[in-house]
Amino acid sequence: MQLSPAQLQPILDEIAARARATEDKGRVADYIPELAGVDPDQFAVAVAMPGKPILIAGDAHKPFSIQSVSKVFTLALALGKVGDQLWQRVGREPSGQAFDSVVLLEQEKGRPRNPFINAGAIVTTDTILDGSTPRETLGALLRFIRAAANDDNIHYNESVAQSEIATGHRNFALAHYLLSHGNLANAPELTLGTYFHQCAIEMTCAQLANAGLFLVGGPEAPRMVSDDRIRRINALMMTCGHYDGSGDYAYRVGLPGKSGVGGGILTIVPGIASVAVWSPGLNRYGNSKLGTEAMQMLAENTGWSVFL
Ligand SMILES: NC(=O)CC[C@H](N)C(=O)O
Numbered sequence: 001m002q003l004s005p006a007q008l009q010p011i012l013d014e015i016a017a018r019a020r021a022t023e024d025k026g027r028v029a030d031y032i033p034e035l036a037g038v039d040p041d042q043f044a045v046a047v048a049m050p051g052k053p054i055l056i057a058g059d060a061h062k063p064f065s066i067q068s069v070s071k072v073f074t075l076a077l078a079l080g081k082v083g084d085q086l087w088q089r090v091g092r093e094p095s096g097q098a099f100d101s102v103v104l105l106e107q108e109k110g111r112p113r114n115p116f117i118n119a120g121a122i123v124t125t126d127t128i129l130d131g132s133t134p135r136e137t138l139g140a141l142l143r144f145i146r147a148a149a150n151d152d153n154i155h156y157n158e159s160v161a162q163s164e165i166a167t168g169h170r171n172f173a174l175a176h177y178l179l180s181h182g183n184l185a186n187a188p189e190l191t192l193g194t195y196f197h198q199c200a201i202e203m204t205c206a207q208l209a210n211a212g213l214f215l216v217g218g219p220e221a222p223r224m225v226s227d228d229r230i231r232r233i234n235a236l237m238m239t240c241g242h243y244d245g246s247g248d249y250a251y252r253v254g255l256p257g258k259s260g261v262g263g264g265i266l267t268i269v270p271g272i273a274s275v276a277v278w279s280p281g282l283n284r285y286g287n288s289k290l291g292t293e294a295m296q297m298l299a300e301n302t303g304w305s306v307f308l
Pocket residue numbers: 066067068069099100118164171196199259260261262286
């Protein structure tokens with residue numbers, strides 16, 4: 001359903017007010033030391049609709065670490081670079097496991113289930129890194145995101161990247177495991193250096209909602225990838241974008257989304273809008289607790305769903 005800005009704004013204001021009043025805001029990710037000190041008492045929502053002014057509520061101009069939301073952009077780049085060959089190295093099935101789980105990687109001989117769990121994202125980044133330096137690859141990624149958002153003021157936070165380089169032992173384990181199965185083309189420290197920096201990109205909710213417009217489609221949305229790719233990326237966001245909480249998100253929100261441990265979620269309403277929410281406290285799946293609740297409320301109040 002298309003809603004006018006005048007109809008949507010009060011819904012967003014109500015969502016932000018409810019979020020502020022909610023006592024249980026979830027737990028901030030503390031396994032990345034640089035993120036452990038983020039104030040959990042923050043909330044923002046932004047709705048970008050092609051050809052219309054962006055709508056916001058809450059701290060929508062405060063930058064946050066996009067973390068795994070970056071995996072949507074690297075997937076788009078990787079599909080642009082190697083096309084369907086990507087699927088020789090990564091699957092397209094939900095994993096039903098935590099984002100940093102190593103279990104299936106051993107059982108399935110080093111082929112990660114999907115591009116959104118860490119192992120699959122590391123392979124995806126390895127694909128776009130191939131033949132270039134981490135600096136060039138990050139430059140290409142930032143150019144893509146800035147063009148999608150129509151905003152040059154998007155950067156990565158070096159301290160957050162270094163914080164993960166120093167403590168990301170599970171990701172190093174995953175990368176070495178992939179290498180042992182011949183599913184890593186570059187040295188683990190190069191691929192992971194790139195991966196940690198892509199996760200350390202900072203955006204505001206307003207910027208992220210704008211950056212997601214290329215996945216909305218339609219005549220007024222930015223055309224960065226083909227319609228066919230838009231459908232495929234959205235399908236993967238729906239089935240795998242929230243790790244072992246993907247089924248729960250599909251049930252509660254009914255829209256394709258991608259979360260990150262920084263507390264951001266990018267959600268696409270095909271043909272209508274790109275929505276970003278941010279609240280740093282996470283639920284037990286590592287997805288933003290208030291962000292998920294806010295998206296459920298937005299979907300219920302707008303009737304936005306891919307299912308009816
Ligand atoms: N779910 C996430 O956002 C995880 C991203 C984080 N950089 C990690 O690799 O652990």
